[in-house]
Amino acid sequence: MAQRELVIVGNGMVGHHLVEQLLAAGCRDHIRVIGAEPRPAYDRVHLSEVFAGRNPEDLALATRDEYERCGVSAHFGDPVASVDAERHEVVTERGRRFAWDKLVLATGSHPFVPPVPGADQPGCFVYRTIDDLGAIRAAAGAAESGVVIGGGLLGLEAANALRNLGLATHVVEFAPLLMGAQLDADGGAMLERLIAAEGIGVHLSRETKRIIRDPGGRLVLHFADGETLATDLIVFSAGIRPQDRLARAAGLRIGPRGGVMVDYHCRTSDSDVFAAGECALFGGRIYGLVAPGYRMAEVVAAQLTGGAAQFKGADMSTKLKLLGVDVGSIGDTRGDTGGALAYRFADEAAGVYKKVVVSADRKRLLGAVLVGECGDYDMLRQYVLNAVEPPGEPLSLILPRNDGAPAMAAHALPDGATICSCHNVTRTAILGAMDAGAACLADVKRETRAATGCGGCGALLASVVETALAERGVAVNHHLCEHFPHSRQELYHLVLVGGLRTFNALIERHGRGRGCDICKPAVASILASVHNEHVLDAEHVGLQDTNDTFMANMQKDGTYSVIPRVPAGEITPEKLIVLGNVARRHGLYTKITGAQRVDLLGARLEQLPAIWRELVDAGFETGHAYGKAVRTVKSCVGSTWCRYGVQDSVAMAIDLENRYKGLRSPHKLKFAVSGCARECAEARGKDVGVIATDKGWNLYVCGNGGMRPRHADLFATDLDEATLVRYVDRFLMFYVRTADRLQRTSVWLEHLEGGLDYLREVVIDDKLGIGAELEAQMARVIGTYRCEWKATLDDPEKLKRFRAFVNSETADDNIVMVPERGQPRPARPDEKVRLLAAENA
Amino acid sequence: MTSGGWRELCREGDLVPGSGVAALADDRQVAVFYLPGEAPAVHVIDNRDPFSGAGVLARGILGDLGGELVVASPIYKQHFSLVTGRCVEEHGVQLDIWDTRLEGGSVLIRPSSRPA
Numbered sequence: 001m002a003q004r005e006l007v008i009v010g011n012g013m014v015g016h017h018l019v020e021q022l023l024a025a026g027c028r029d030h031i032r033v034i035g036a037e038p039r040p041a042y043d044r045v046h047l048s049e050v051f052a053g054r055n056p057e058d059l060a061l062a063t064r065d066e067y068e069r070c071g072v073s074a075h076f077g078d079p080v081a082s083v084d085a086e087r088h089e090v091v092t093e094r095g096r097r098f099a100w101d102k103l104v105l106a107t108g109s110h111p112f113v114p115p116v117p118g119a120d121q122p123g124c125f126v127y128r129t130i131d132d133l134g135a136i137r138a139a140a141g142a143a144e145s146g147v148v149i150g151g152g153l154l155g156l157e158a159a160n161a162l163r164n165l166g167l168a169t170h171v172v173e174f175a176p177l178l179m180g181a182q183l184d185a186d187g188g189a190m191l192e193r194l195i196a197a198e199g200i201g202v203h204l205s206r207e208t209k210r211i212i213r214d215p216g217g218r219l220v221l222h223f224a225d226g227e228t229l230a231t232d233l234i235v236f237s238a239g240i241r242p243q244d245r246l247a248r249a250a251g252l253r254i255g256p257r258g259g260v261m262v263d264y265h266c267r268t269s270d271s272d273v274f275a276a277g278e279c280a281l282f283g284g285r286i287y288g289l290v291a292p293g294y295r296m297a298e299v300v301a302a303q304l305t306g307g308a309a310q311f312k313g314a315d316m317s318t319k320l321k322l323l324g325v326d327v328g329s330i331g332d333t334r335g336d337t338g339g340a341l342a343y344r345f346a347d348e349a350a351g352v353y354k355k356v357v358v359s360a361d362r363k364r365l366l367g368a369v370l371v372g373e374c375g376d377y378d379m380l381r382q383y384v385l386n387a388v389e390p391p392g393e394p395l396s397l398i399l400p401r402n403d404g405a406p407a408m409a410a411h412a413l414p415d416g417a418t419i420c421s422c423h424n425v426t427r428t429a430i431l432g433a434m435d436a437g438a439a440c441l442a443d444v445k446r447e448t449r450a451a452t453g454c455g456g457c458g459a460l461l462a463s464v465v466e467t468a469l470a471e472r473g474v475a476v477n478h479h480l481c482e483h484f485p486h487s488r489q490e491l492y493h494l495v496l497v498g499g500l501r502t503f504n505a506l507i508e509r510h511g512r513g514r515g516c517d518i519c520k521p522a523v524a525s526i527l528a529s530v531h532n533e534h535v536l537d538a539e540h541v542g543l544q545d546t547n548d549t550f551m552a553n554m555q556k557d558g559t560y561s562v563i564p565r566v567p568a569g570e571i572t573p574e575k576l577i578v579l580g581n582v583a584r585r586h587g588l589y590t591k592i593t594g595a596q597r598v599d600l601l602g603a604r605l606e607q608l609p610a611i612w613r614e615l616v617d618a619g620f621e622t623g624h625a626y627g628k629a630v631r632t633v634k635s636c637v638g639s640t641w642c643r644y645g646v647q648d649s650v651a652m653a654i655d656l657e658n659r660y661k662g663l664r665s666p667h668k669l670k671f672a673v674s675g676c677a678r679e680c681a682e683a684r685g686k687d688v689g690v691i692a693t694d695k696g697w698n699l700y701v702c703g704n705g706g707m708r709p710r711h712a713d714l715f716a717t718d719l720d721e722a723t724l725v726r727y728v729d730r731f732l733m734f735y736v737r738t739a740d741r742l743q744r745t746s747v748w749l750e751h752l753e754g755g756l757d758y759l760r761e762v763v764i765d766d767k768l769g770i771g772a773e774l775e776a777q778m779a780r781v782i783g784t785y786r787c788e789w790k791a792t793l794d795d796p797e798k799l800k801r802f803r804a805f806v807n808s809e810t811a812d813d814n815i816v817m818v819p820e821r822g823q824p825r826p827a828r829p830d831e832k833v834r835l836l837a838a839e840n841a
Numbered sequence: 842m843t844s845g846g847w848r849e850l851c852r853e854g855d856l857v858p859g860s861g862v863a864a865l866a867d868d869r870q871v872a873v874f875y876l877p878g879e880a881p882a883v884h885v886i887d888n889r890d891p892f893s894g895a896g897v898l899a900r901g902i903l904g905d906l907g908g909e910l911v912v913a914s915p916i917y918k919q920h921f922s923l924v925t926g927r928c929v930e931e932h933g934v935q936l937d938i939w940d941t942r943l944e945g946g947s948v949l950i951r952p953s954s955r956p957a
Contacts, residue, residue, distance in 0.1 A: 305904035516904030542860035546900040546915035554915055560897035804856035808865045814896045829894065
């Protein structure tokens with residue numbers, strides 16, 4: 001039987017999700033996607049981040065290559081012009097024809113521009129695509145202020161985008177309140193206060209009658225009440241209209257106000273044609289959030305692969321951060337249900353408004369509105385979605401609680417409760433994943449994808465997992481090893497609070513046995529980050545991994561690699577010559593490292609002091625290449641030399657490296673500084689990445705290369721050097737204090753409850769009030785820095801360790817070198833045998 | 842050589858408390874571990890790590906696993922018993938061990954008569 005042809009019109013978020021679902025279900029059809037935009041699907045929800053420094057490419061959800069690899073034919077930038085339902089064919093604008101057996105319309109929506117005279121002038125834009133953003137950015141260059149027409153969710157997103165561009169931003173809304181679809185009057189009013197406090201101009205109950213360009217070239221909005229507002233740039237975000245033109249022309253049934261009508265299988269009036277996402281009309285509604293669109297895509301995928309699934313409408317609850325304000329909306333927010341009762345809490349000083357709507361018999365929570373603080377969003381949503389009976393006194397759900405504990409235990413949730421609505425993960429699915437072997441939160445996230453969309457259900461997911469683990473009798477064990485019944489974080493606090501300075505003191509008081517190669521180095525690292533004493537001091541000897549003990553990296557034959565510090569990769573010709581001479585004199589192999597410094601290999605243990613004496617005399621310091629410590633700050637050439645550089649990345653990198661060198665941490669730390677957006681220093685792949693902007697520096701955190709590469713997250717933008725350093729001080733110390741043994745910053749962030757948002761709250765907003773303490777601790781570490789090789793060379797006791805044998809001056813004859821490409825390398829076992837035979841011959 | 846087959850390997854002052862040092866016993870490299878205050882205070886095993894062939898065991902970290910006194914090889918981290926020389930992770934891999942005692946500031950050794 002010939003392969004069935006499946007054509008998907010539209011490659012937006014929903015269209016792409018459909019492709020993923022089909023592939024996951026093992027769909028045998030030939031899938032063809034045709035997208036109007038010139039690029040594959042991208043995350044439209046986070047568009048405004050592009051103006052905050054995020055790369056448009058990072059928003060991509062798919063690439064051409066990935067589609068090709070999966071056998072999906074993909075066409076971009078050539079929209080479908082017509083659909084022929086009789087002949088089962090589509091024709092694109094460029095005249096290409098494709099046949100189909102089944103068709104899916106995922107054409108989404110277009111922004112609604114009200115028919116206001118003057119709305120089509122230059123300087124007026126819509127906000128939907130990456131190309132729209134490009135146009136807005138180009139216009140913003142010459143602009144000082146911008147107006148968004150439309151105060152709904154999308155309008156406020158667009159306002160955020162304009163604000164990120166540095167424009168004085170205004171929001172104009174026809175209705176008397178913002179986000180009328182999600183909030184009630186009081187919630188809208190609180191939102192307005194909070195947004196206005198952020199410097200955004202809010203103009204409610206304003207109907208724009210016309211837009212006129214004044215003699216000075218500015219655009220002037222004329223409102224029905226006679227008021228005017230002058231600006232340089234206007235973005236229309238006054239609503240969306242489904243893109244149903246193709247369906248209309250093909251004779252499919254369309255709703256009275258537009259939208260392709262679908263049944264609960266997402267099938268249109270033609271049984272071979274489906275529709276999903278914002279172009280589809282179900283039960284008289286267009287669902288303008290991505291999660292319901294994803295549910296529709298899943299239903300279509302099931303229908304096409306022999307599964308059984310139905311779309312029954314979707315929860316339109318939403319939690320998001322708009323212009324810095326947390327907003328949450330659940331269920332019936334206005335109490336439209338007959339007999340419903342409302343409970344309200346408002347704290348204008350703190351900028352918090354909460355409301356819950358309860359059924360007349362008070363046995364069901366029907367809805368909630370949260371503005372300014374959304375910590376209880378998950379819990380309240382569970383009450384509403386799963387008809388959990390609320391407490392006898394519903395006010396207790398929204399009044400401030402002293403203990404901060406969630407008001408509903410995770411085990412009160414019914415099994416079918418939806419925990420994550422972005423990926424539609426129920427409690428049953430989570431328990432199923434744990435039955436199949438997921439043993440911790442990270443495993444569950446990976447298996448089910450819960451809490452990896454908007455992340456809003458994170459705390460609830462953690463609660464469900466921990467409760468389930470406890471129920472299964474699995475003690476969630478964070479013990480370091482058999483010698484310490486404590487996690488690394490706990491040991492850190494015990495050392496700090498107890499003022500303990502040695503391993504023996506710690507194990508005597510808080511552990512048992514002699515210790516081992518797991519806890520000794522971990523404790524040594526903690527002691528170093530707290531007290532920063534020399535690694536070879538008598539009490540610390542024997543704790544460290546050999547690399548740290550001898551301050552060099554051991555290689556496979558017992559020789560060592562020596563890497564002096566070359567801050568930011570900048571080195572004078574004189575110093576290069578010194579390195580060359582040292583290598584020649586001691587017969588070492590040389591190689592440039594990925595971190596922009598020079599590696600000298602083949603050093604015997606007893607040679608290390610002599611090598612380092614020469615290096616120290618020439619002005620070099622240890623590079624800490626052996627330690628769980630700050631390694632290097634990679635840099636690009638920057639504004640000093642490069643045509644494109646906007647800041648001096650080398651100077652910044654040198655400053656950072658000299659500041660943080662020697663800091664010991666749970667795992668190695670790598671930094672980079674790039675002098676412009678071209679990012680030649682690859683800062684996005686580092687624990688701390690700094691990228692220059694024309695206003696200052698953008699800070700990225702928690703990236704890494706290696707076995708599990710991860711891009712760093714944008715943390716803060718346009719910082720001056722002082723602020724950057726303060727944030728990095730706090731970030732690093734917070735990580736050092738709270739991470740697990742050998743946990744890289746990326747993994748640490750993944751496990752941090754509240755994720756990046758929480759990290760920002762701790763570091764930038766100082767939510768925990770520990771900022772000064774963290775900075776003081778960093779200052780202590782910096783103040784006690786000394787090159788440990790220099791210190792070792794001055795101390796005969798420490799030097800004694802650098803002997804091959806305590807009872808002989810003979811060298812280790814196990815170490816044999818042979819030449820390769822003009823340099824020495826360790827001989828292989830078979831080569832050693834041959835050499836030995838030749839000697840004895 | 843003293844009676845009973847004992848010979849001096851090195852001085853007690855050459856040892857490092859809580860850690861190991863390497864020494865030559867004729868042509869063999871040995872690792873000497875020093876735990877002052879314990880009985881016995883000194884342990885001597887082969888210095889050569891059988892998995893990499895490098896003479897590095899003296900530079901490993903000491904500890905106990907389930908009560909068994911061990912050193913972890915710096916290269917691949919296998920653990921070797923200081924008392925029996927057995928490899929914890931690989932059944933059947935066995936290091937040579939020596940009897941040892943401290944006397945008058947000297948570290949004395951002789952080939953072990955203990956069963957493997």
